Amino acid sequence: MRFSAWQVLKEGLTGNKGWKPHWRSPEPQSEYDIIIIGGGGHGLSTAYHLAAKYTDKRIAVLEKGYIGGGNVGRNTTIVRANYFLKGNSEFYSHSLKLWERMEKDLNYNAMHSQRGILNLFHSDGQRDAAARRGNMMVNQGDDAILLDREGVRDILPYLDYDNIRFPVYGALYHKRGGTARHDAVAWGYARGADQRGVDIIQNCEVTGIDIENGVVKGVQTSKGPIKAKKVGMVVAGRSSQVAAMAGMQVPIESTVLQAFVTEGLKPVLDNVVTFGMGHFYISQSDKGGLVFGGDIDMYASYAQRGNLPTTEHVIDAAMTLMPMIGKAKLLRSWGGIMDMSPDGSPVIDKTHVEGLYLNCGWNYGGFKAVPASGDCFAHLIAKDEPHPVAEKFRLDRFRTGHGIMDEEGTGSQHNTH
Amino acid sequence: MRIKCPLCGERDRREFYYKGAAIDLARPAPDAGDVAWDDYIHNRENPAGRTKDLWQHEMGCSAWLVVERNTVTHEIYGVELAENVKRGMK
């Protein structure tokens, strides 16, 4: 069924009886050409792109819980292309272009909203770093404007310009940045993949990966063994456990990132704003809640929940930056498991096992990568060669030192990002 | 979250700095080879469950600690001074 205003009108007039499932719930077949482990945003996007662009082979997505139940369903929904290191820059630029056509491609409104992102800076040094970043964005063909303090004030009059501990010097303004309705991204890709014949199998946990003579043969699951010629692992939050099934140790530590939402409020905050002197970023959802987040909780964790010190620190930053939101009330907090890589950048690569592919290490920035990650992982799986915009996301970069992408300059070792 | 520093007693997590897996104590020899060093600096077991990791009582006595805890439940089983653990590794 094609979605449209016409369809909504027609169904509304006829009792909304004609709506169909957005995806099937098939039982797994005994064999597929390609199995994607992980029905999160990246896995569903991979399956969609495989089926839509790269292959007509039989594809299944195996999800141990419900689709979209991981980080795609628990993040602060920010979409941007403001990276500056080669490798990241071209990838996120590609991803933003895919975001801009996603709804047309998927016929599903993910409510992608290019509200503009302002990355504030608070010192000359931060301005210089922002300029360097912005220049790379323009080099890449994306948009960036360097605003001074008054330029920021025109757009964000509600910040504290007088008493703030770290004064606002200006901002890097990325107009094409914005937000999206996170769950809808997973559902849109699921529907798109399903329509193209992909079997999405929920409540199907992979318990083993079958490898013979260095070649992948299939997977063991809670619904029985399934044969496959190729297997892609894209399980942020469980990367270490799934990779271990193939005898691998991956360069990942898992931590918790909390996110927060307030009660619904009338529109007060139009853009996405990030604070340069503390980890804090905020936007207002279409439902009116202020959605914000900050730094990870800074300890290895799979708990999907955080603790008060980080919560308070994030809100401290909110209060110093924009004291006008003091009367907003925190409604809910939640946590996602972050696949933290040593340099803060991801891996999309083959493994030592033929036919087994790895997509992991998105740190706390995976949401905006969903379209391109899927496209590039699909490309790698289908063609056995990296997509040109993802060729630097190599697993061996840590061993060789070639192509380390440490955007923050805090290190290419764990727990520095 | 609260951690019991062997020197200072139980304190709030805010007083502690977190470094990462306790594998950091097992620094390879300079000539151990790139695989050993890759494993030391980058690759991690990263268990969902019981683990040992390194914390520093930064806002207290500055002691580096090996904390044995559970990454799923956040239960803490025990805390030792890193220097004692390191000495015991020899």
Place this chain on the structure above:
Amino acid sequence: MRISNKGLIDRSTAVSFTFDGKTVDGFAGDTVASAALAQGRKVFGRSFKYHRPRGVMTTGSEEPNALVTLHSGAAQDPNIRATTQEIYEGLQVRGQNAWPSVDRDLMGVNDLFAPFFGAGFYYKTFMWPGALWEKLWEPMIRRAAGLGALSGEDDTSRNEKAYAFCDLLVIGAGPAGLMAALTAARAGADVILADEDARPGGRLLLEDEEIDGKPGHVWAADITAELMGMDNVRVMTRTTVTGAFDQGTYGALERVTQHIAAPSDDMPLECFWRIVAKRAVLAAGALERSVAFANNDRPGIMMAGAVRGYLNRYGVAAGQKVAVFGNNDNAWKTARDLQAAGVEIAALIDSRSDVTPQGDFPVITGGLVSDTRGRGALKEITVQSASGEQKIAVDCLGVSGGWNPSVHMLCHMNGRPAWDEATQSFLPVDNMVPGLAPAGAAAGHFSTQAALESGINEANQALTDLGLNTTDTKAPQAEDGAYNITGLWEVPHESKGYKRAWLDFQNDVSTKDVRLAAKENYASVEHMKRYTTQGMAPDQGKNSNVNALAILADATGRDIPTTGTTTFRPPYVPVSLAALGAGARGKGFAPERFVTSHQATVDRNAPMIEAGLWYRPSYYPRPGEKTWLESCNREVISIRNAVGVTDVSTLGKIDIQGPDAGAFLDFVYTNMFSTLKVGRVRYGLMLREDGHVMDDGTTARLGENHYVTTTTTAAAGQVMKHMEFVHQALCPDMDVRFISVTEQWAQFAVAGPKSRELLNTVLDDKIDNDSWPFMACGDVTLSGVKGRLFRISFSGEHAYEIAVPSRYGDALFRDLVSRAEVLGGGAYGMEALNVLRIEKGFITHAEIHGRVTAFDIGMGRMVSGKKDCIGKTASERPGLHGDHREQMVGLKPVDAGQNLSNGAHLFFADDDITADNSRGYVTSVGYSPTLDTYLALGFLENGPAHYGKKIRFKDHLRGIDTMVEVCNPVFLDPEGGRSRG
């Protein structure tokens, strides 16, 4: 309508406030809801999506409908529950999410389009044409959505955060909580009893029942008095425990003055507590749930327990002709209490057929309320029963679909409760939160007697766990009725037309939405919630989660346990950001660090800039200087020609002592320090274990076993932590100790050809080039004060750093600056310092920005081949050195007079400007008055190979596109003669 002789309000104290400008007269002890209900108000709010009129449903913080805005201006406070806000004289209350008012809301027109606005409708439309989404549709949705509004003004309220510690935290002061607190307190435990109400008692305040022969509220007051008289007990009223966290940490919000008209200035509005409890008892009671029948949202339809609650606590009859509809014995209490108070009970409708009527009012067993009528206020209900359909005129309907134990806090660590058939509810399972035990109704003990006993039991268990002796506290006599219930979730109604049976009143989610979600295969409970938005509103699904789950189970042909469970995330009730971020507004966000020369510098009108937590001077303006650049140029030239003074105390200083001090430094630095002679200083480079540069600085050897290391300002903390790690975790047997002495020493750079001349006017023993050659160090005295002198230079000039104990810093700085001024120089700031070091090609963290190696900055040879050090092996990885690396270079504009900008990218002259063609970037830029040109430092692929080459310097953001010449980064005095002079 008020009922005489009922309620716990103080009828001798009249209190008036306004609701949407209209005066409401209440009494002390009233809430906004009780007083307004008493005065006949029906509509308290408008729903989120369809703007349907909604009335009060509950008596507590779970209230979904009666959300109001308090005050105006900066104090404007949206989304306040009218059911918990205590009234005071002059309080201003406004309805919200309505225009012009909640009584007449033109947005109510939305309801007419409801068939098109079902669950997830927005995912299916607004896609074409793409541009209209951001311009038209989304703004419309955003304006319609939201509930209350922020004022847009900065919050100015005073709030606080605090810690508290106890043996036992009791959450909730109902019968179970009071008994638990009493039991533990009598045994000598440190107890905190927290309740969100102004008055302990919980459900006892809302019921008409006796404990030990006393009215329940009197018993509660007596127990509270006993507890408050004990030194080991803290009773915290108006305090909602909001979250359970690790190792017995709980968050709690105390509303300190929200109920006071004119609190004193030193009292906070709210205080956010972190309570650390060795054990805790969750005695949070239970929340009543509704039943989904057509038009179950009309103002006047309330929870049955709330209807009698308003009567018993506030003396308010919510209607004059009341019906009660329920599926359990508890609902009958409402009819009995109201009838006893003289309110007409039109009917008690029980969905169960096998109940024996008790009470002198019309009873319909096996009956179902299937529809209601009344625009803006309930007028009539339709009842289906074996005897057919009847319509009953009522103005209030109390509904009880049963009670959900308040397990919320137990779910905060991802524990999941389990379905219990007997009570038709989710009950806690063991150890959902370590150390937190449910008691009373929260644990499914619904009778008062059972709640009291469970409070005692859980307290005794906690005492045993804590190794404390238990006492023989016995439960008093109380109501011990059975709680019989037969599950009832939905009353079938015609699916056509506009009739909807509401589940989530706040987000306007009806049974139709849940069924549509199931039909579209959003069949997992998490999908259903996210697709319909059920449970996402301010009540976090407290009123609707279980009902929606039951409907989903029915829609998907499953039973409740296999369909899913319910969960909740912190906070239990919404908490203002002002409270959670108390103290952080303005300068409170981070500490401020001041050098000893701060006042002297401010006295000289130098603008101070943030350098991490420190404040440092930007430049020292002099009369006649119009721009910072004029001042900076003058300072630079004065140092090149005379002498300048600046405070460098912010640099980290680490005092290192012990027989292995040299060996330890050899291990943390790339170069050798064990070979450094006593009385000499050496520059050192420190790597992270990943092979990249962490920091640099000088280290002085003051004695055989005594070094002082300096770090950069930015990395001082990181380096200290790193060194402690290396020592304790990697080489604990090294005999070395170190401590940060950053704040113990005030240190000033004295730079310029006249620096020695200046110093010799303050040193007790004069120095010359033989006694203090370049890179010498040692002890000195100044007017008898012991100090340290280091002959080091960050300007390329003949220069020193002199350190004195911090208490002499201010005096010495003032003295040095005055003397420098006499010699034709003066104080200089960060801007001049930056230009001086760029002229010399010296690096700062602008260059060692975390991604560079020693090789990249031309210091590859500083990584000693003779020894191991942190980062050495990783730095030898093939990717970290070689021609492919971006290496540090100097850059000079080809056109004299051309300005340069930091952050520009570098391109080969013939290349197109693309990301791929970017060969490097600029990290430092300054105008050199010495050389009369802009200078830059930057990184360029295989940089040194391009010395002499002209390349393109492109800064899109500042509009600079020019040619620069690549050169050695040392622009001035490459031989270093000036610093040795």
